[in-house]
Amino acid sequence: EDQVTQSPEALRLQEGESSSLNCSYTVSGLRGLFWYRQDPGKGPEFLFTLYSAGEEKEKERLKATLTKKESFLHITAPKPEDSATYLCAVQAPGSARQLTFGSGTQLTVLP
């Protein structure tokens, strides 16, 4: 069974204080790892897809990286508007229709 574990559950940062969120996964043959951002009361917003170990993607202050066992979402010099819950999900072969989601990391950036 595919499993996704995100840590920490919650993270409070001062504005400008860089940090990383972790997503550990267990899946038989990863087809893709997805990062989403979710604001309160809203649906998840797609950020990145990573396909293979060593791959990196960047968007503004966010950078996602992937190894064979985990993914990191690095946040550089965060701003209060980066506050949200960040979700990761994995997709495995033979179940292309299904994403397995982690429980998310709730990020709060204080001004």
Next chain:
Amino acid sequence: SQTIHQWPATLVQPVGSPLSLECTVEGTSNPNLYWYRQAAGRGLQLLFYSVGIGQISSEVPQNLSASRPQDRQFILSSKKLLLSDSGFYLCAWSPGLLFDSNQPQHFGDGTRLSIL
């Protein structure tokens, strides 16, 4: 560009009442459609998915059902709601022609369902 709409945004229903949540997608054809439920502080649980009109697959046996009467319309229903049906319901779509590839899913803004 593609857009996805869900309604209502908020719903309060008594136990035992019926349910109908609707989701529509614009700007694409033959999308794959999904219904998820998200409990507070938890990840998303896939409930149903559909690759075409009238084609529904259930991931979790429960009190709910889904239907796809039109290409870009997906409906989540229940005949009698239970207290445990409370939660945040999300509809999502992904490109249908690339169903077996690793395309991202795109989500609507959800329906907050409270059962009293």
